[in-house]
Amino acid sequence: MKLRGNCQAKVDEKGRLKIPAVFLEELKEYGNQFYITSTTGETAKIYPMKVWSEIEDKLAKMPSTNRAKRKFLMRTSYYGQTVELDGQGRLLLPTVLRESAQTKGDVDILGNLDYLEVMNHTRVLDQLKNEPYTDEDDKALEDLGI
Structure with missing residues (x-):
């Protein structure tokens, strides 16, 4: 599965996110169950259940x-919820995460290869501005053969 690119979308008043067609076809290959979670509460990460199970x-x-394991599990459990794709x-999105990540109204859905990341549109723009891509980032990826 290769989820890539960015699509703008909306979260409705009930907290439902319509998955754009460009991502929906890829996701359907993995079934209708997903785990939506976060480690920071600033973004919602949508994992196909198969990927999350791995x-x-x-x-x-x-x-x-293992301290890192305990911290990771505490956060992903607190923000996380198993959800099912509806017929539409x-x-x-889990209420706690939706409020924490401010994912109401306009959002961006970013493809991250095997999961989607949902972010408040303003937060995406702020992050792009405040965390520029650097020569060090290029070097780190080059060291990995990319």
Whole structure:
């Protein structure tokens, strides 16, 4: 699965996000269940359940005393919820996450290869401005062969 690009969308008053057609076809290959979560509360990450299950499998192999694992699970559980795609191609964003990430009205949906990231449109523009792409970023990717 290769989710890429950006689509603008809207979250309705009930918290439902209509998945744009460009992403919907790719996502449907993985079924109708998704895990929507965040580690920061600033964005909503939408994982096909198969992808999220692979993450959980990796976490299960780590010791329960691992601090990073505990922090990750606490946050992804607090913000997270299993949701099902409805017949109109919509997903209900969890209330806690929707409020925390300010994902009401206009949002951007960014493709991140195997998951989607939903962000408040203003927050996307602020992040692009305040966190510029640098030569160091280029170097780090070059070191990885990209």
